[in-house]
Amino acid sequence: MIRIKDLSIQLAGFSLDDINLNILDGEFFALMGPTGAGKTLLLEAIAGLIKPRRGKIEIDGKDVTYLPPEKRKIGIVYQDYALFPHLTVLENIRYGLHFHKIKKDEEKKRLNYLADQLKIRPILERYPENLSGGEKQRVALARALIINPKLLLLDEPLSALDPVFREEMKKELKEVHKSHKITFLMVSHDFSDVLSLAGKGAIMNQGRIEQIGDISEIFQKPISHFVADFVGMKNLFKVSFKETKAIINDAIEVETGKTLKNSYGYLAIRPEDIVISKEKLTSSMRNNFKGVVKNILNHGFYHELHIEVEKIIFKALVTKNSIIELRLEKGTTVYLSFKAASIHIL
Amino acid sequence: MKRKKEIFYLVSLISGILIMFFILLPLIKMITQPSISSLKEAIKDKEVIKAISLSLYASGMAALISLIIGTPFAFLLARKDFIGKRFIESVIDLPIVIPHPVVGIAILSVVGKNYWLGEFLYKMGIKVMGSVTGIITVLTFVGMPFYINSVKDGFLSISPRIENISRTLGASMTQTFFRITLPLALKSMLVGIIMCIARAISEFGAVVIVAYHPMVAPVLIYERFEAYGLKYSQPVAVLLIIVCLILFFILRIISLTKKEKAL
Numbered sequence: 001m002i003r004i005k006d007l008s009i010q011l012a013g014f015s016l017d018d019i020n021l022n023i024l025d026g027e028f029f030a031l032m033g034p035t036g037a038g039k040t041l042l043l044e045a046i047a048g049l050i051k052p053r054r055g056k057i058e059i060d061g062k063d064v065t066y067l068p069p070e071k072r073k074i075g076i077v078y079q080d081y082a083l084f085p086h087l088t089v090l091e092n093i094r095y096g097l098h099f100h101k102i103k104k105d106e107e108k109k110r111l112n113y114l115a116d117q118l119k120i121r122p123i124l125e126r127y128p129e130n131l132s133g134g135e136k137q138r139v140a141l142a143r144a145l146i147i148n149p150k151l152l153l154l155d156e157p158l159s160a161l162d163p164v165f166r167e168e169m170k171k172e173l174k175e176v177h178k179s180h181k182i183t184f185l186m187v188s189h190d191f192s193d194v195l196s197l198a199g200k201g202a203i204m205n206q207g208r209i210e211q212i213g214d215i216s217e218i219f220q221k222p223i224s225h226f227v228a229d230f231v232g233m234k235n236l237f238k239v240s241f242k243e244t245k246a247i248i249n250d251a252i253e254v255e256t257g258k259t260l261k262n263s264y265g266y267l268a269i270r271p272e273d274i275v276i277s278k279e280k281l282t283s284s285m286r287n288n289f290k291g292v293v294k295n296i297l298n299h300g301f302y303h304e305l306h307i308e309v310e311k312i313i314f315k316a317l318v319t320k321n322s323i324i325e326l327r328l329e330k331g332t333t334v335y336l337s338f339k340a341a342s343i344h345i346l
Numbered sequence: 347m348k349r350k351k352e353i354f355y356l357v358s359l360i361s362g363i364l365i366m367f368f369i370l371l372p373l374i375k376m377i378t379q380p381s382i383s384s385l386k387e388a389i390k391d392k393e394v395i396k397a398i399s400l401s402l403y404a405s406g407m408a409a410l411i412s413l414i415i416g417t418p419f420a421f422l423l424a425r426k427d428f429i430g431k432r433f434i435e436s437v438i439d440l441p442i443v444i445p446h447p448v449v450g451i452a453i454l455s456v457v458g459k460n461y462w463l464g465e466f467l468y469k470m471g472i473k474v475m476g477s478v479t480g481i482i483t484v485l486t487f488v489g490m491p492f493y494i495n496s497v498k499d500g501f502l503s504i505s506p507r508i509e510n511i512s513r514t515l516g517a518s519m520t521q522t523f524f525r526i527t528l529p530l531a532l533k534s535m536l537v538g539i540i541m542c543i544a545r546a547i548s549e550f551g552a553v554v555i556v557a558y559h560p561m562v563a564p565v566l567i568y569e570r571f572e573a574y575g576l577k578y579s580q581p582v583a584v585l586l587i588i589v590c591l592i593l594f595f596i597l598r599i600i601s602l603t604k605k606e607k608a609l
Contacts, residue, residue: 012427044510047510047514048513048514049510049513049514068513068518069510069513069514070513070514070515070516070517070518072514074514075514075515076510076511076514078507078510078511080505080507082505082507082508082510082511083508084508084511084512084526084530085508085530086529086530095512095515095517095525096515096516098516098517099515099516099517099521100516143511143515144514144515147515147516149514
């Protein structure tokens with residue numbers, strides 16, 4: 001188990017403050033946050049590459065806070081892979097073996113296993129400059145895994161790959177995690193990567209952890225304005241509460257389905273939870289509003305509609321087919337509906 | 347637009363031709379002027395061979411000293427930020443900008459008997475003035491900045507992440523330096539050595555103040571020019587150029603080979 005307690009790091013112009021994190025053995029944990037949130041810094045502190053100002057890092061109950069990186073048995077794979085350019089793929093992978101007392105037979109066994117699992121046998125004699133992004137990624141993984149680390153740190157491991165390799169590598173990462181039974185800690189800002197790979201995660205902002213929990217929980221129930229915004233809750237409104245209703249700008253009353261204790265707060269709705277129709281829907285959805293399409297943004301596979309209701313803009317996602325079928329364009333009058341269960345009160 | 351572009355290229359081309367002309371004309375003239383027989387005579391002249399050998403030896407020693415003490419210092423400058431770093435970097439560049447005779451006078455002022463260091467060295471039996479030690483001291487002084495700057499740039503071009511990976515794989519800081527950083531910086535080190543030797547071998551102003559004797563090649567060329575004129579100094583100069591060209595050509599080939607291997 002990885003336990004981080006009150007960890008603080010002070011660098012020129014940036015600091016990590018009071019980081020508390022528990023990662024269970026064998027877990028695939030994702031660390032998310034915008035650029036400059038301190039994710040990589042935290043990763044490097046866990047690896048022992050940056051000294052903390054205070055706090056504690058424990059691995060399996062052992063305090064490793066001031067242990068040098070070479071004594072921690074923590075592997076790291078960077079976004080740019082950081083392969084040793086003057087060594088062949090085989091030499092890159094074998095590098096870590098020089099510093100660990102491993103029998104020759106075992107070395108060979110591990111090497112063969114990784115070469116087959118990561119499909120790198122044909123490229124063992126090549127130099128890194130002659131490898132594709134996907135191949136470099138596999139080599140970096142094999143190099144980190146050959147020493148059987150207790151924890152593998154992945155710094156944006158898929159961000160430099162093209163979409164085809166990305167999906168392939170996602171599958172491989174999943175398989176590697178399953179077969180090696182190692183704890184994975186991955187930094188990412190891509191929600192689809194996180195949703196398909198990690199079980200638990202944390203959102204970081206300006207050197208602090210904003211929310212920790214199950215990935216689905218973070219995405220569905222953000223606990224702060226920042227997290228809601230970060231995980232794509234594009235409809236975020238300041239509201240006042242009256243019994244079970246949340247009132248936006250004293251103009252729109254939204255049925256939340258629950259009695260609210262506070263007088264004021266925030267209401268969040270995911271854009272994909274809003275249903276768009278030309279006629280008023282007669283369904284179980286308790287919130288129906290008439291509005292006008294103000295803008296349509298093309299995001300490739302889907303479109304983002306900006307719909308004005310009582311001078312308040314709601315954002316909804318629809319497919320290209322829906323745009324054609326509903327003949328949606330700027331100025332079209334539509335109905336937007338959403339369930340009370342889709343509403344998140346912050 | 348196209349016409350403007352063409353004019354720009356034309357100006358660039360003319361500038362290039364002028365620069366080539368400016369650099370090559372005196373050199374070509376000097377190289378081609380001495381007769382083969384005078385060159386042969388220069389090769390047979392023990393004093394010439396001794397001076398060129400001493401120039402090569404002292405420059406080589408300056409490069410070796412720079413390599414040994416300059417490499418770790420260059421690594422420190424490339425990897426760490428500390429108070430006064432900018433000042434230290436400026437101090438390293440000082441020998442490049444100081445007039446050469448001033449360098450000689452500055453060195454003499456600390457190794458002369460009137461100063462504690464000079465007195466200490468004298469008691470230790472180390473003679474600086476008018477000795478090979480003095481020549482090496484001067485050449486190291488003028489050559490080392492070129493080595494340090496080149497190697498520092500080499501270290502800076504290596505991503506610290508590569509070193510981080512090495513550490514997490516079990517290598518200590520020293521092991522990482524020798525197994526990863528040094529091989530990757532080898533090309534810069536070789537370039538630094540070439541620069542250091544090149545600067546040292548051409549030094550005259552500082553050497554002539556600290557050690558006129560034993561004579562290095564530039565001092566001998568100057569002396570022959572002063573005593574016998576252009577005709578007698580040119581063969582020595584040509585011989586020095588040929589030897590330097592061969593040496594730098596070999597070092598360049600080695601450095602390029604290392605680069606290919608590193609990639």
